[in-house]
Amino acid sequence: MSQPGALIIGAGPGISGAFGSALVAAGYRVALAARNLERLRPLATGMGATAFAADASSPASIVQLFSDVDAALGPPEVVLFNPSARMRGELLGIDIELAASAIQSTAVGALVTAQEAARRMLPRGRGSIFFTGATASIKGFASSSVFAMGKFAVRGLAQSLARELAPAGIHVVHFVIDGGVLKDGGTLKDGGARKEAGTLKEGGIEQGERLEGFSPEAIAKSYMAALAQPRGAWSWELELRSFKEPF
Amino acid sequence: MSQPGALIIGAGPGISGAFGSALVAAGYRVALAARNLERLRPLATGMGATAFAADASSPASIVQLFSDVDAALGPPEVVLFNPSARMRGELLGIDIELAASAIQSTAVGALVTAQEAARRMLPRGRGSIFFTGATASIKGFASSSVFAMGKFAVRGLAQSLARELAPAGIHVVHFVIDGGVLKDGGTLKDGGARKEAGTLKEGGIEQGERLEGFSPEAIAKSYMAALAQPRGAWSWELELRSFKEPF
Amino acid sequence: MSQPGALIIGAGPGISGAFGSALVAAGYRVALAARNLERLRPLATGMGATAFAADASSPASIVQLFSDVDAALGPPEVVLFNPSARMRGELLGIDIELAASAIQSTAVGALVTAQEAARRMLPRGRGSIFFTGATASIKGFASSSVFAMGKFAVRGLAQSLARELAPAGIHVVHFVIDGGVLKDGGTLKDGGARKEAGTLKEGGIEQGERLEGFSPEAIAKSYMAALAQPRGAWSWELELRSFKEPF
Amino acid sequence: MSQPGALIIGAGPGISGAFGSALVAAGYRVALAARNLERLRPLATGMGATAFAADASSPASIVQLFSDVDAALGPPEVVLFNPSARMRGELLGIDIELAASAIQSTAVGALVTAQEAARRMLPRGRGSIFFTGATASIKGFASSSVFAMGKFAVRGLAQSLARELAPAGIHVVHFVIDGGVLKDGGTLKDGGARKEAGTLKEGGIEQGERLEGFSPEAIAKSYMAALAQPRGAWSWELELRSFKEPF
Numbered sequence: 001m002s003q004p005g006a007l008i009i010g011a012g013p014g015i016s017g018a019f020g021s022a023l024v025a026a027g028y029r030v031a032l033a034a035r036n037l038e039r040l041r042p043l044a045t046g047m048g049a050t051a052f053a054a055d056a057s058s059p060a061s062i063v064q065l066f067s068d069v070d071a072a073l074g075p076p077e078v079v080l081f082n083p084s085a086r087m088r089g090e091l092l093g094i095d096i097e098l099a100a101s102a103i104q105s106t107a108v109g110a111l112v113t114a115q116e117a118a119r120r121m122l123p124r125g126r127g128s129i130f131f132t133g134a135t136a137s138i139k140g141f142a143s144s145s146v147f148a149m150g151k152f153a154v155r156g157l158a159q160s161l162a163r164e165l166a167p168a169g170i171h172v173v174h175f176v177i178d179g180g181v182l183k184d185g186g187t188l189k190d191g192g193a194r195k196e197a198g199t200l201k202e203g204g205i206e207q208g209e210r211l212e213g214f215s216p217e218a219i220a221k222s223y224m225a226a227l228a229q230p231r232g233a234w235s236w237e238l239e240l241r242s243f244k245e246p247f
Numbered sequence: 248m249s250q251p252g253a254l255i256i257g258a259g260p261g262i263s264g265a266f267g268s269a270l271v272a273a274g275y276r277v278a279l280a281a282r283n284l285e286r287l288r289p290l291a292t293g294m295g296a297t298a299f300a301a302d303a304s305s306p307a308s309i310v311q312l313f314s315d316v317d318a319a320l321g322p323p324e325v326v327l328f329n330p331s332a333r334m335r336g337e338l339l340g341i342d343i344e345l346a347a348s349a350i351q352s353t354a355v356g357a358l359v360t361a362q363e364a365a366r367r368m369l370p371r372g373r374g375s376i377f378f379t380g381a382t383a384s385i386k387g388f389a390s391s392s393v394f395a396m397g398k399f400a401v402r403g404l405a406q407s408l409a410r411e412l413a414p415a416g417i418h419v420v421h422f423v424i425d426g427g428v429l430k431d432g433g434t435l436k437d438g439g440a441r442k443e444a445g446t447l448k449e450g451g452i453e454q455g456e457r458l459e460g461f462s463p464e465a466i467a468k469s470y471m472a473a474l475a476q477p478r479g480a481w482s483w484e485l486e487l488r489s490f491k492e493p494f
Numbered sequence: 495m496s497q498p499g500a501l502i503i504g505a506g507p508g509i510s511g512a513f514g515s516a517l518v519a520a521g522y523r524v525a526l527a528a529r530n531l532e533r534l535r536p537l538a539t540g541m542g543a544t545a546f547a548a549d550a551s552s553p554a555s556i557v558q559l560f561s562d563v564d565a566a567l568g569p570p571e572v573v574l575f576n577p578s579a580r581m582r583g584e585l586l587g588i589d590i591e592l593a594a595s596a597i598q599s600t601a602v603g604a605l606v607t608a609q610e611a612a613r614r615m616l617p618r619g620r621g622s623i624f625f626t627g628a629t630a631s632i633k634g635f636a637s638s639s640v641f642a643m644g645k646f647a648v649r650g651l652a653q654s655l656a657r658e659l660a661p662a663g664i665h666v667v668h669f670v671i672d673g674g675v676l677k678d679g680g681t682l683k684d685g686g687a688r689k690e691a692g693t694l695k696e697g698g699i700e701q702g703e704r705l706e707g708f709s710p711e712a713i714a715k716s717y718m719a720a721l722a723q724p725r726g727a728w729s730w731e732l733e734l735r736s737f738k739e740p741f
Numbered sequence: 742m743s744q745p746g747a748l749i750i751g752a753g754p755g756i757s758g759a760f761g762s763a764l765v766a767a768g769y770r771v772a773l774a775a776r777n778l779e780r781l782r783p784l785a786t787g788m789g790a791t792a793f794a795a796d797a798s799s800p801a802s803i804v805q806l807f808s809d810v811d812a813a814l815g816p817p818e819v820v821l822f823n824p825s826a827r828m829r830g831e832l833l834g835i836d837i838e839l840a841a842s843a844i845q846s847t848a849v850g851a852l853v854t855a856q857e858a859a860r861r862m863l864p865r866g867r868g869s870i871f872f873t874g875a876t877a878s879i880k881g882f883a884s885s886s887v888f889a890m891g892k893f894a895v896r897g898l899a900q901s902l903a904r905e906l907a908p909a910g911i912h913v914v915h916f917v918i919d920g921g922v923l924k925d926g927g928t929l930k931d932g933g934a935r936k937e938a939g940t941l942k943e944g945g946i947e948q949g950e951r952l953e954g955f956s957p958e959a960i961a962k963s964y965m966a967a968l969a970q971p972r973g974a975w976s977w978e979l980e981l982r983s984f985k986e987p988f
Contacts, residue, residue, distance in 0.1 A: 341609060392608075
């Protein structure tokens with residue numbers, strides 16, 4: 001097949017789902033990977049993608065995933081590392097073992113993913129490796145130190161790899177998602193406002209309206225635009241927020 | 248006419264020219280403005296745009312320009328402020344009067360442009376105001392303090408306005424052009440490498456090749472992508488560099 | 495005299511006054527300059543400094559000031575540029591002429607000051623040039639674009655000069671004063687909290703208490719520490735805020 | 742004893758040693774901790790400090806260390822986390838297990854240290870927690886992604902904790918050491934120049950000369966100045982480089 005392949009790790013109904021759909025629409029053969037294959041399957045089927053089980057916190061599982069994808073769809077030209085282990089709480093209440101494992105799964109998961117992706121892209125001299133970041137990637141908030149540690153680490157990785165891999169034709173992009181993203185089907189009355197994001201109610205809304213809020217679909221458009229950047233003019237980082245989001 | 252209008256201030260054959268062409272191709276009625284109308288006209292005619300004379304260092308001239316454009320094409324929905332007064336040299340050799348005028352024309356020119364643009368966009372609740380920045384917008388180099396002052400000031404303006412105008416539906420974007428941009432017709436053997444940029448020779452090359460170098464065309468693609476961002480997910484700043492550019 | 499000289503431009507009872515007092519205590523001969531000589535004199539006399547009249551918005555006045563200080567105290571080894579023209583308001587309401595003059599006096603005032611300072615320091619291969627910045631030096635707020643433009647410009651200048659002058663033994667430091675500074679004699683019940691800063695009431699408080707709030711005295715300690723940095727380990731920028739200040 | 746206590750983790754003859762000496766000179770009872778007690782002891786003895794064995798890569802070892810220091814010197818008012826696991830190499834050659842353990846020991850080591858320090862400082866409402874960072878804390882270089890991940894993570898931790906702990910009176914500072922630090926006894930002919938730093942030869946030099954280079958002693962002066970900042974005007978981050986260091 002001459003269709004290029006794409007792999008999304010940490011796939012769900014949010015950004016990764018919208019990006020997956022956009023990739024399918026653009027002609028990519030898309031692989032979605034998440035821990036829970038049963039929950040992932042309907043999403044994958046719905047968009048015309050293939051579902052794979054993988055645990056982003058396990059290096060071996062990620063290595064295996066890339067092999068599985070190679071066999072099923074061929075080596076991917078686009079890879080998105082999306083998951084992150086969020087953990088909140090004041091310093092004294094942090095369980096060190098849980099914290100270590102959260103940092104590990106975010107940071108090392110991103111590293112292994114990048115390594116497996118680059119292993120396939122370097123010989124071809126092209127490919128895109130994307131990382132989904134958060135406000136916490138660039139700003140360490142009180143009571144959120146563990147989350148900041150993982151996200152800062154991924155940003156450090158992305159910046160190093162942008163410098164290292166660009167001359168070899170591989171495009172590394174780190175997306176800073178600044179704000180609470182709308183849930184699927186969410187109404188947009190308060191779209192984009194960070195505080196209200198958690199309380200958005202179900203509701204049938206149009207695609208046009210969805211693009212007014214900090215929706216997965218609105219965000220995915222910029223992922224696709226980054227993918228379309230000619231290598232003469234690349235960005236390595238992209239901050240995204242709703243027009244209503246204070247910053 | 249239902250075609251939206253666009254105005255590019257500080258227009259020439261580089262980024263502004265490529266962005267102008269892309270806007271025309273996308274259905275915009277495009278106004279190009281520069282000091283030297285005679286030199287500008289062939290460029291404008293060539294791309295199907297209208298040429299206007301304006302001096303970005305004169306607030307009155309910019310105000311007049313907007314009136315002229317209103318009359319000819321209607322109020323613009325897209326405005327790009329592109330010019331900047333580059334000035335190099337060590338601190339002791341700086342002519343203060345020239346420096347003051349360089350800072351003035353860069354910074355105040357950008358401010359008046361933004362004010363006139365917003366005056367037309369705020370009532371409609373939409374529009375895009377773009378600023379072309381440089382490496383010097385985010386990094387003050389030795390022997391380049393005056394240039395850094397002007398470019399830092401424009402970035403401060405852009406960030407303030409991004410915060411101020413976003414909730415009113417106006418998209419402000421600051422582009423950090425990190426590297427020497429290829430001249431028109433430049434060969435791409437060393438495309439994107441900052442040092443060689445000045446020595447690029449003439450040569451007939453294909454559009455595809457142009458996109459491999461840090462060319463106006465490659466850059467303009469990201470200006471168009473910023474324009475296409477739905478307001479649910481905006482970026483206020485975009486760094487761009489060739490894949491060969493160290494940073 | 496073997497006492498080193500220091501010059502503070504934009505002197506008043508705040509940061510500049512506290513830094514002046516600390517310099518006098520450390521054995522410097524201190525020159526304070528401000529537009530209003532009558533208001534400045536008691537402050538100068540009170541701390542054992544000499545008062546000079548100068549208008550920071552006029553390059554000629556700054557050049558004259560340096561000559562006057564040379565004659566009276568010898569060429570200064572420490573120079574602080576402290577003033578800034580604050581201007582608030584939404585974009586459409588900005589008076590462009592006032593804005594131009596605010597940017598000019600902040601940015602060009604800082605440039606001329608640096609040039610005159612370096613002219614005297616470069617032959618000796620040592621000296622310190624300090625700039626007082628604000629939150630607006632690194633963050634452009636809504637309704638504060640003109641202030642941000644001036645402060646961003648000064649930061650660009652400071653960073654350029656830090657790179658340019660450090661190898662010649664001249665220490666350039668930009669201080670980011672993040673928060674509302676306590677007024678003289680202010681009580682410290684809410685010291686450092688930005689919102690309350692404007693409403694602080696008069697009251698007799700001890701020096702120790704003053705150091706608990708975002709007071710000129712607390713800030714001046716870090717100016718003195720920057721002055722004491724051996725050139726083996728310099729900082730070019732220092733952010734300062736009260737322990738109670740959110741950021 | 743009314744002498745305050747200080748604990749330095751990852752102690753050696755460099756920055757930590759110079760900071761330790763400065764603390765002793767300022768009247769602190771100083772505890773130095775490192776993996777190799779035999780190598781640490783002469784350093785500790787030489788400066789009048791007490792040596793402790795601890796493995797920064799083991800949370801349990803750090804917890805035990807704090808108990809040991811409590812018993813011997815009382816709970817520390819100053820804690821410096823100094824170690825970092827440097828690891829270089831291109832992406833494809835990275836051993837994931839080694840990388841995971843390097844990130845873990847840098848990031849989780851810093852987190853446990855901060856937690857144990859804060860546990861003792863919060864009840865007293867004062868104390869200082871310092872982290873030694875590097876250029877890689879703010880800039881991810883090619884072929885240095887693992888090092889950047891660990892250092893970025895520590896910076897994220899430091900920024901979160903600066904926000905979280907400042908209102909409780911605890912001063913968190915992250916030092917960005919930008920350049921190669923002189924080795925003990927190093928001659929200063931090329932002091933501070935990053936490239937030469939590795940080749941500095943032994944030689945008897947004066948303390949004054951040492952302060953001209955990017956020496957531990959020069960750096961320690963700024964650690965002491967940060968410690969002396971009154972809480973009315975704190976910095977949470979301090980970049981340090983030699984006057985000869987390009988940046």
